[in-house]
Amino acid sequence: MEQVEPVDKKVEVIIRCIHPNLNWKPQEGPNYSIIYLAMTTLVEDFRLKVSSKILSRSLFFKNVIEKDPNVLSKGKAIEIKITARKHQVSVESLIACLDYLDHQSFFEVDINVKSMLSMLVTANFLKITSLENYCVEFVGNNIESNSIVDVSNIAFQVKNLQLMNKAYLYVRVLLLYRFGQMELPENMKDSKNIAFNSPYLLNTKTNSKVNLEIFNYKAQESYIERKMFHEVTPQYNLMRIDRTRAEESITGSDYPHTFKLIREHDQLQMLYAERWSDSGNFVISKSPNFPFSDEYIGVMTNNFWGHEFSIFDHGVEDKVFKKFPTGFIKVRETKMNIKFETNILGESPRSLNVSLVNDETKELIKFKNLAPKWNERTECYTLNFYGRVSRASAKNFQLVMPDDQETIYLMFGKIGTESFHLDYRSPISMYQAFCIALASLARKRVVA
DSSP: OOOOOOOSOOEEEEEEEEOOOOSOOGGGOGGGOEEEEEEEOSSOEEEEEEEHHHHTTSHHHHHHHHHOTHHHHSOOOEEEEEEEOTTTSOHHHHHHHHHHHHHSSOSSOOOSHHHHHHHHHHHHHHTOHHHHHHHHHHHHHSOOGGGHHHHHHHHHHTTOHHHHHHHHHHHHHHHHHHTTSSOOOTTOOOOTTEEEETTEEEETTTTEEEEGGGGTTHHHHHHHHTGGGTOOOSSOEEEEEEEEEOOOOTTSOOOOEEEEEEETTTTEEEEEEEEOSTTSOEEEESSSOOTTSTTEEEEEEEOTTSOEEEEEOSOBOHHHHTTSOTTSSOBOOEEEEEEEOOBTTOOSOOOEEEEEEOTTTOOEEEEEEOOOEEETTTTEEEOOOTTSOOBOOTTOEEEEBTTBSSOOOEEEEESSSSEEEEEEOTTSOHHHHHHHHHHHHSOOSSBO
């Protein structure tokens, strides 16, 4: 992780552990001795008597006690320096850490984000892993706009990636809301105390700020996390799509529509999509979630007539991308375009064209649907789906390359009232295949 210069003035908190050689007998060992802790900050002086048996539960103290017996036998002082913002480390946080070591619980401590951040810094320095994990979990689940600057700074200070990721997601959603890209989730509220002046996020009430360049690894990381959905495999991938539509309202709408992509051999849900109106976007994610969350994979948009579709990855538009610090977020890339030929009366089978860019070779690849053949006996157009499709539908189709009518790269067809089979292979990725199927299922004004 690239180092970024700290943006807030720091103070040193010094803790001295002193053993005055009070009737200590070597044969009893350090676990039975008493150590005096003296803690000094800019505003507080404190002295506390603690058993070294308790202190030895901290990896930091344990290492000092075991490696240097003079600490106990000769009254030598242990000097601990914790560098932090003034309000982050206090006598209270030290006492809370010692209580935790002794009782695995807290006494007379207000459990809130501020106190947990203070304990997190202390627990991290003293290497009390279980307490550090507890603080990270609590803070991560209770981030608010007014605390996000402190949370981000401390997460970076203690180098805790779990808390860094949660802070990043909060900042990203907050800024995308500020830039008019999305609505805030119900569990988030904006704050007039938070200002953005790239690359800094500032809390004007506490006069603190965080350099958002501490998150400059996230754009690349977000791509790697989603890479499996854009990879291609030479073998056929057998999938099923289950669609759910709401009960029809008094206005005749059956939205929202939701779609689940299920891998057939283990019934694992791979992708999820939502659409809220005939003209709305398809938002694709790993599970039900809001746009630009950690689960977000991409979006498919369509034109007014509903017969042309553009498929994008999880990035943001270029005009929005330029407002963020370098590396904070990924710029949006077009993954594919789909166009259905107009066919208002439905006098002929549907015709569609797909163009996509191979992620590895950057080659533009084009597909078209294989034209069905007229069957004199059944008096309808038919295609051979090799047992994978069991119901007739205008939405059933197969994709081939214009110069190769023999190799089928994607098959999609109906198998139940709200279920469809989707089979695909290289050079089409899982994400692209899912979007092609969604485009076929979308209602269109100029395609029957």
